[in-house]
Amino acid sequence: MYGALDIATSGMIAQRTRLDVISANIANENTLLNAQGEYDPFRRRMALLAPGNPSARSPRGQALGVQVKAIELDQAPFRLRYAPDSPHADASGYIREPNIDSTTEQIDAMEAVRAYEANVAAAEAIKSIASQGLRLLA
């Protein structure tokens, strides 16, 4: 029974991580420089989910649930903007900007929040089952 709670928790953790990644993407929508101050436009990050939960306590629980398998960089081409006055402009006057589309990120964020809520609902159902089961003893 508490194994089922592990499953719902793994879903909440995965969706929260995904939301963190989306927040980072939105925050860095216009980031052109890297941490060292060099011209290196921010690449979009993607959280890749996969079934299975290695942090579960039981072998059966490890087969169920979800995990963030990796956070990878989106290799899609950068957006190009014509800005000949920019110090980072190339020979034809274009600068490369992060390959982040804020609409896509907003929609992904909405989906992640809804999926999180679905996991909360599943956890509530499991809690109600567990308390109902415990009442048998009382």
Place this chain on the structure above:
Amino acid sequence: MTLIDHVTNAGALPSLGMTIQFAARRQDLLAHSIANISTPRFQQRDVSTAAFQATLGEAIERRRAATGGASGDLRLGTSREVGFDRSGALRLTPRSSGGRHGVMAHDRNNRDLEQLMQDVAENVGVFRTATELMRSRAGTLRAAITERP
């Protein structure tokens, strides 16, 4: 048959126990499908409640034929989805459900959140019903033991 067997296997108690085990195991599967609601290429998995009820019904019929149904062990037949492990606990082998094979979503996930939520609500209902019935049965036993209503 010992006296305690008569008490613990009396009436509907064994089938209620099976139903509770089934609902608890199925809850794991439903939670798994909800946790993977946005996992690419994930296919929902579930067991058929109708198949389980049919297996349970057959076992009840067999027990009724053997002992008259008032008491006695309930022996469930195994099917492709419902089985037992060595300790005698219920083990479910789910199949893919949802059926649309993910053609509706770019990530090929065949998610169906509304259906899942309905299944969860139903499953919790089944669990509550079975535990309430078992509780009232246990209350009767307790009243008999303590000789107090």
